[in-house]
Amino acid sequence: MKYWLMKSEPGTYSIDDLRLKPGGTDHWDGVRNYQARNFMRDEMKPGDRVLFYHSGKKPAVVGLATVTSEGYPDHTAWDPKSDHPDPKSSPENPIWYMVDIRFEEKYPSPILLSELRTQPGLKGMLLLKRGMRLSVQPVTKKEYDLIVKMAKPAS
DNA sequence: GCCAACGTTGGC
DNA sequence: GCCAACGTTGGC
Numbered sequence: 001m002k003y004w005l006m007k008s009e010p011g012t013y014s015i016d017d018l019r020l021k022p023g024g025t026d027h028w029d030g031v032r033n034y035q036a037r038n039f040m041r042d043e044m045k046p047g048d049r050v051l052f053y054h055s056g057k058k059p060a061v062v063g064l065a066t067v068t069s070e071g072y073p074d075h076t077a078w079d080p081k082s083d084h085p086d087p088k089s090s091p092e093n094p095i096w097y098m099v100d101i102r103f104e105e106k107y108p109s110p111i112l113l114s115e116l117r118t119q120p121g122l123k124g125m126l127l128l129k130r131g132m133r134l135s136v137q138p139v140t141k142k143e144y145d146l147i148v149k150m151a152k153p154a155s
Numbered sequence: 156g157c158c159a160a161c162g163t164t165g166g167c
Numbered sequence: 168g169c170c171a172a173c174g175t176t177g178g179c
Contacts, residue, residue, distance in 0.1 A: 009177090033162080055177055113178080131160040133176050157179085164173080 002043065003144040005051040005127055006065070006101070007135040015052045015062045015106050024103030025068060028136075029076045030084045032096060036136035041071035041097035049144060050101055053127070060110035061147055069100035107151045121146045 006028065008014065018026050031037055048067040054060055073094030076082035089095040116122050126137050139147075 007177090059178065133161065135176090159176100159178095161176080162174090164171100166171090167169090 002045065002048045003051075003139040003141055004039070004044065004048060004067070005053050005061070005137050005139050007053045007055050007137075009056050010054040010062075011056065014054065015065075015103070018052070018065065018101070019103045019106060021103070025100055027069075027074075027100050028098045029074045029082075031074070031098065031135060032077075032084055032086065033135065036134055037095075037097050039136050039138065040099045043138075044071060044099045046070065051139060051144065051147060054110070058110065059113040061107070061116070061151075062110045063106040064104040064148070065101040066104055067099050068102045071097040071099050074098040111147060111150050115150070116147070119146065119150070 018024060028040070031040065044067050046066075046068050050065040050067060051061050052063045052065050054062050073091070074089075074096040075091070076084060077086045077089035077094065077096040078091060079085060080087075086095060113127075116125070117128055122128060122143055125139070125143050126132055126134070127139075
């Protein structure tokens, strides 16, 4: 099983948007970056865990999701009416891929990026690297477990 | 709103 | 194939 972090601008697509879909499941369309595409097309598998991340005003991990499909062609790429069309992509020759994910949990209070930065255990996390803009990125199990633990109220 | 970092495009 | 110009991302 692998672990991932997926970024979204909440004004565009938030964790609540995912939560409110039928079955809490939706396809993650619109990724137009080759590295992120390769992760979805080649490496993501059903059952993989996802940290749902909001970028923007209050950058934070806001909850959890699960991958529910293999990578498959992103049909919005060849739909000229979609938000991110790419005329170079076609059903015969898809360039862009996506996966389906299912909502699992929304944290009562988001784990802010600034809090992640203070965690010694997260030194070296990809997300925290300067200039890191990848919208789909791998997370180690250690990092994932630590972040999940941060979300739990102290007991 | 600013700007650094990055990816892509296109002229040569 | 190089690289300058440009557009976008995303933290601050």
